[in-house]
Amino acid sequence: MLVIESPQQLREAIKQFKQQGKAICFTPTMGNLHQGHLELVKQGQKVAPISVVSIFVNPMQFNNADDLKNYPKTLDADCQALEAQGVDIVFTPSSDVIYPNGLAVQTYVEVPVLSDCLEGELRPGHFRGMSTIVNKLFNLVQPDYACFGEKDFQQLAIVKQMVIDMAMPIEIIPVATVRETSGLAMSSRNNKLSEGDKRKAPLLAKVMNQLAIDTQNNTTQHSLLIRDACHVLEAGGFDTDAIHIVDVLTLQAVTPETKQAVVLMAAFLGSTRLIDNKVVSICTNKDFTL
Structure with missing residues (x-):
């Protein structure tokens, strides 16, 4: 398994797989992985021979600075779990790599209507941050497929619409919520x-x-x-x-x-x-x- 921090190195690795004619399935995450995340990876491996996972805590989608600061980071354990699952590439960029000029001047992507209601009303800017980072990661990874959990239902709907609106040649694969034996959704x-x-x-x-x-x-x-x-x-x-x-x-x-x-x-x-x-x-x- 390759653990890559540089977008350029990621592009080079992706290019090699593309030249070999191998389809790629991508799973974006913010780390602190649990069985629900691994289920996304498993479903992706059913449709494509190459599995790419990103681990990036995206500052653009946090409304509260303390929430961002305190978000749990378990990179070593996450990479061990992904390697055991047979993932080919884990992309672990820093915020400076993703947003080299800072958030204030960062181009963003926003899906209207779907981003403005429900959770979007409670967390202004959250879905704009999510759409922006997913769009950027899609540009870097160039996947054929991407897996998103149904637990974050509004996020899934927004990503589906973004892919349609931006004419991206990516099939979004919804993955059912993984639950504890008690019925509680894993999170x-x-x-x-x-x-x-x-x-x-x-x-x-x-x-x-x-x-x-x-x-x-x-x-x-x-x-x-x-x-x-x-x-x-x-x-x-x-x-x-x-x-x-x-x-x-x-x-x-x-x-x-x-x-x-x-x-x-x-x-x-x-x-x-x-x-x-x-x-x-x-x-x-x-x-x-x-």
């Missing part, structure tokens, strides 16, 4: 939970699954379903941040034409923010109310 943030909070955490997925069933059955107004879900979470020790039921394609309010909706969950346990989501098919009609 680097789970490591921050206290033992007590780890016991409470599975409630988020349980409430989400029930909310998805209720949404699919379409038994009442979505606002009432969300209100009840918030009450259950808060009774279980959560501080609900946001729950949404939106159209899968537009990430906007469900309409009579909506075929699939996605239940999006975000809630705090202590200072740790957990997210999850579930897609459901729904039957709407002209009399449907939110």
Whole structure:
């Protein structure tokens, strides 16, 4: 496995694989890897013989300087896990390499509408930073495929749209959320939970699954379903941040034409923010109310 810090060295390595006619699958990460990340790599290895993973904590997508400073860095362990998984290249650039002139004058990429709603309202600039770094990494790696987890549902939707809008010859492969045996979605943030909070955490997925069933059955107004879900979470020790039921394609309010909706969950346990989501098919009609 090659561990590369220089974009030029990365380009040279990629060029050799391209000359050999080998397809490349790329998985961008911010490190602190867990089984969910490795599942992205595994799925990518099913479609392409060459696997490239990046580890880069992107300062452009952080709203809080302390969050950036405190983001866990486990590069040695990450590289060991990736090598065991059979990854060919790990790209580990520094911020100075990626943004040599600083963030203030950095060209950026922004996907309108999809980036402005939901999480985009709560974290201004976050998705612009994400789109920019993914675009830049795509330019460097030139992959044929790229794997993104469905747990970050809005991020996945934005990347899909960016690839379409920018006419990139890259197939985006969505990878299902990997869960603990308790049902909790795997996340680097789970490591921050206290033992007590780890016991409470599975409630988020349980409430989400029930909310998805209720949404699919379409038994009442979505606002009432969300209100009840918030009450259950808060009774279980959560501080609900946001729950949404939106159209899968537009990430906007469900309409009579909506075929699939996605239940999006975000809630705090202590200072740790957990997210999850579930897609459901729904039957709407002209009399449907939110």
